[in-house]
Amino acid sequence: MSSMIYESDLSARGRIVAAALGLFAAGGFRATTVRAIAAEAGVSAGLVVHHFGSKEGLRRECDERVLRFIVEKGESDAPAEVLAGAANPFGPYLARMLYETGSSTDALFDALLATARDAVELGIKSGTMRKSDDVDAQAAALVTLGVAPFFLAHQLARWAGGDALGGISRIAEPIADIYARGLLLGQSRGGAGQ
């Protein structure tokens, strides 16, 4: 639908990847048919499998493309920037793909985790982030909460009156507030579990 992420036009192979990236993000891997991808890219279904071996192969290519984006960005930018930059264009894709398990997606999650861990360590060291007993767990929590809105994109869109981006941006403020100041008041430290 309309403009696709990455590459402006390019070869048929490039168009297929772009179409897959968009359709996977919109509807998930399983729900997206090879024929739909082919149609979106303006090619035949046979060509898709010719280039990528199988639908799963195409998924691997897409995953690697997103992974490379994160890794390369991680070599130059600050971890927090990387996470924000990955969530921005690839948020829906990441949510869909991390949900529907697939071997190639594991690397994606690990990359996000590593980046988040860097961000947490840097944040603690520089004093902008609260110190934690379990840095790994904190990083995992960060990733989990970070992609959460994209999981519920459909429901949030309905809640916000049909606008997909509107729902996510509307809950962004209270979420940011929770990050900044917490949600619960009172001195009780225990009992908040579960």
Added chain:
Amino acid sequence: MSSMIYESDLSARGRIVAAALGLFAAGGFRATTVRAIAAEAGVSAGLVVHHFGSKEGLRRECDERVLRFIVEKGESDAPAEVLAGAANPFGPYLARMLYETGSSTDALFDALLATARDAVELGIKSGTMRKSDDVDAQAAALVTLGVAPFFLAHQLARWAGGDALGGISRIAEPIADIYARGLLLGQSRGGAGQ
């Protein structure tokens, strides 16, 4: 797989619902086949459609069952208890079903939202929760963050060394900490967006 949620044994109809509840929670709606449900319940595939009309009908039944659980519990217990009680046995199911859009699932999300809103209002009134400009958005954020760990159950399980519950419980602590005290330090109020 072993003991199922709700109803101990019961009729074939009850076993089908129990099996569906479990398999939908484990693998999602689309990925779960009618034959798998039938096998789990020890009946034929034909019986499933005989009782529920279609796979979609069975889903509706499951959704309504979970919805009823939440609503009924909401009439007696405190909202916060309801949310915790719903997340406990039905967390994986809710995550899967809210993700894969279906008309009957909309009611589920709305019920969660309403309950969360009650919880927020009560929390603010009783002084245990920070006041918010947009109570609805805060409720939506609460639901979103609440089910988030279940979306990533698979990845978190891998991260925690294969144990599904282990992963979720391990990030529960940093998440609870974020709720209690926030994550970010410093006086800057802006710039945390995105």
Added chain:
DNA sequence: TAGGATACTGAACATGAGTTCAATGATCTA
């Protein structure tokens, strides 16, 4: 007990979707 409704099965049917394949067109190379 007779009869109908309901529960239930196993096989068959229809369809959607991933994949294969032979054939054609395009492009590059010696």
Added chain:
DNA sequence: TAGATCATTGAACTCATGTTCAGTATCCTA
């Protein structure tokens, strides 16, 4: 330019899966 490699298509194949259906057993009711 001739041959070869690659890109591309459209139809056909295969398989999984939701659904239908005719038939059988079980149970309730009058």
